[in-house]
Amino acid sequence: MRKKRTLGVIYGGKSSEHEVSLRTAYSIMGAVDYDKFTILPLFIQLNGEWAKGELTTKQPESVESLRLRNQGEDVSLFQLTKEVDVFFPVIHGPFGEDGTLQGLLEMLDIPYVGSGVLGSSLGMDKVMMKKIFQSVALPQCTFLSYTRKQIMGSLAKIVEEIEGEIGYPNFVKPVNLGSSVGISKAKNREGLEEALQLAAKFDRKVIVEQFIEGSELEIGVLGNEELKTSVVGKILSVGEFYDYAAKYKNIGTELEIPAKVPEHVVSKIEEMAKKAFLVLECSGLSRVDFFWNEKTDQVYINEINTMPGFTPFSMYPLMFKEAGISYPALIEELIQLAQERYEEKKQNQIEAESLE
Template sequence: MGHKVRVGLVYGGRSGEHEVSLQTALAVLKSFDYDKYEIIPFYITKKGQWKSGPLLQAPPATVAELQFGGAKNASGDGLQMQANALLPVLQGMSERVLAEGEGAADGRAIDVMFPLLHGTFGEDGTIQGLFEMAGLPYVGAGVLASAVGMDKAAMKTMFAQAGLPQVNYRFFTRFQWNRARDTKIADIEESLGYPCFVKPANLGSSVGISKARNRDELAAAVEQAFRYDRKVIVEEFIDAREIEVSVLGNDEPRASVPGEIVSSNEFYDYKAKYTDGKSVMVIPADLPPETAQAVREMAIRAFLAIDGSGLCRADFFLRRSDGALFINEVNTLPGFTPFSMYPLLWQETGLSYRELLDELIRLGIERFEEKQSIDYGGGATE
């Protein structure tokens, strides 16, 4: 392209990970090469309202500016767009043109959308579906991979189909739990035992996860998880190291060196991930070469199993007793906060933060261009 690449950066959102998204967006914006990119920020409030900011040619300094509460325009007014900024995404975006007056006065096309929306309504396939309908290139996983990557029950089903080893688990809906609570508890006790982990099936960043050591704690943990989703998954506990691998690519993905999480808490929960800064990330993980190779290969298999594209982080358990390796989950939109493993693993592998952003944008555009050869109408004409 002869001009700077114009990127629509989408962040915030309605999920419980709103603040994590803001931190990720700030980190990403501070790392872009503004000689190569122009950024149009799209902020989604906790209530779901879209707001667009001005065309950025330099990074903001604070999270407040990302919400358009701290920045000023040329006249000194706050940059709070009261008009619904979703309209330019819906109107005319099939031709990839930003509506006049909504953040970019020249009306030039957005070249690629970059969603940084963690959790529900962001990495679950919903925003990806909006971009697909609008005919927009975008960074990261597609609709299917995003939805499967968010729903741990569906993810585990696809991993099982691909022959990837996993710990034992059970999942059920709120309706099933209310209808046969005692039966569910008995099955969990017999098949998984205590302790076990209880998680909302559709949420990230370890929100709503509990460790249950007995029947009372199990029941309380399930009720806690149902606060965040209508489906809950319960997993067997194993004494294991937590190994993570970053994956990057489309049809021919590559895997980073493995890293290891040594949690500051009893398990790697939300606090350990984002707030206390005390968890230790060992990069690269201290692993025998054959184990490091095995975990990288399994990460790529997991990425392909969900039809991934762009990026994902694959998380594993390495059992201490015998060195057995189990896939835990993939995250199709891993964070880019200062505490995030994904970019740090690529940095150790030889790809800087800035180079990583370049590659993700290239992969998003590449996938979009490849899909243009698809005949969605079956050859029919109006």
């Protein structure tokens, strides 16, 4: 009889997406096959302290039950390498999705789900991501970026530059946040000034993007080098954009899965998504977002999310479910991909050491 594997689920974190992470962890823990896995919950509190739960073979009672507390005992991360077979980090945003946690897990020398240090950091930083997309000629909107210090010291000059190069309306975003936190759609000068100042509260870097008229389309990518794609999903939002409430509370939006778009658009999105995934050196999973202008029939890549949400309202699992991969099966495949990537890296290390 095959031994159960222990899955360490890391969630919470110090970013503004702390609550999103809790919802994602709750969903994953509720869907794991407990005949195959034992769960070790690892909660990072808002103050950065780690708290370890008890090994469990049953799903959590509620999201609130996942708010573990540090009882004054340090969590020995290196001791966890003896307890955990594979980690599933589901921390969104800075200090979790940006390569920092992935670097720690690399030091622990244990398999983990999702992209590595490079893919995670590039996928989190919207400016660097778009510069990489430019290098391989992936069509995208015009964008400009600024630091918080520049915004605070030269707001009027920056607004004039944006008006001249991008115009209205435009989107203003913190560079290193997801889940639509801190994002605004600016329609005039007053709105732009407020949007820049708001985004600067969340991050030291801010990006301003050209508004692309058209449909918001998304696709999931699954794999390491041999990639699968989900069906394409379409966001039908009654708001100005697909915001936090729409993503995580199912307020003011509808999802069309699969999207009713021409087959050539689907094929183009599949091709571009795989190209983006590989050029950023992602692994495991990503959700890639696009705009499709129906009038010009042009597809633009918007961004990639290397750790998309796994809540009941999340696009990634819903799109793969429509493609024939259930939520529990998706989790197991991601764990298997993590193990395969780890074993490949270990083999490379062994071969390198044999040459010394």
